[in-house]
Amino acid sequence: MTSPEHEFFKPQVDWKLYTPEWVLLVCAYVTPFIAFFVWHHGVALQRSGGVMVFFAVAAEFITINRANKKHMLNASRAARHEQIWDFSTPGKIVGWQALGAALVGTILWVFGDLMLPNGCIPNVCP
Numbered sequence: 020m021t022s023p024e025h026e027f028f029k030p031q032v033d034w035k036l037y038t039p040e041w042v043l044l045v046c047a048y049v050t051p052f053i054a055f056f057v058w059h060h061g062v063a064l065q066r067s068g069g070v071m072v073f074f075a076v077a078a079e080f081i082t083i084n085r086a087n088k089k090h091m092l093n094a095s096r097a098a099r100h101e102q103i104w105d106f107s108t109p110g111k112i113v114g115w116q117a118l119g120a121a122l123v124g125t126i127l128w129v130f131g132d133l134m135l136p137n138g139c140i141p142n143v144c145p
Contacts, residue, residue, distance in 0.1 A: 026102060027102070027103060027104065027105035028102045028103065028104045028105065029104075029105050029107075030104050030105070030107050031107070032107035032108075032109055032110065033109075034109050036109070037082075037109045037110065037113050039078075039081055040078040040081050040082055040113045040117070041113070043074045043075075043077050043078035043081075044074065044075065044078050044113070044116050044117060044120055046074045047070075047071045047072075047073075047074035047075045047078070047120040047124065048071070048120060050067045050070045050071050050074065051064060051067040051068065051071055051123075051124075051127055051131075053067070054066065054067035054070075055067070060135070061131055061132040061133065061134060061135035062131070062132050063131075064127060064131035064132070064134060064135065065127060065128060065129075065130075065131025065132045066128075066131070067127060067131070068123075068124045068125065068126065068127025068128030068129070068131050069124070069128045070124075071120055071121075071123065071124030071127060071128075072120075072121050072124035072125055072128060074120065074124075075117045075118075075120035075121040075124060076117075076121065078113065078116075078117045078120075079114065079117040079118075079121070082110060082113050082114055082117065085110065086106070086110075089104065089106070092104070
C-alpha cells in the first residue's frame with residue numbers, strides 16, 4: 020500500500036529544455052567522425068575519443084545540476100506533503116546518451132591508435 024506522498028509525478032518536459040545537453044552530445048558523437056575523415060590516422064581517432072568524453076561529461080554535468088535542483092524542490096514538496104516529481108523522459112535519455120558517449124569515447128581514447136593498421140587507412144596514408 021502506497022500513500023500519495025510517495026507516488027512520483029511524471030513531468031511532461033519539452034525536449035527543447037535540454038538543448039545545451041543535446042548540442043554537447045551531438046558534438047561528442049560527431050568529433051570522432053570528423054577526426055577520422057580529416058586526418059585518416061589512428062592517433063587522431065584516439066585523441067578524438069578524449070574530446071568525446073569531454074563533451075559527454077559536460078552534458079552530464081548540466082544534467083546533474085538540473086537533478087540537484089530537482090532534489091531540493093522534491094525535498095520541499097515532501098515537507099509540504101505534496102507529490103514529488105520523477106525525472107522526465109528527456110532527462111533520462113540525455114543521461115543514457117551521455118553514458119554511451121563517455122563509454123565509446125573511452126574505448127576510442129584507449130584503442131583508437133590500434134583500430135587502424137599502422138595508424139592509417141590502407142591506400143590513403145602515405
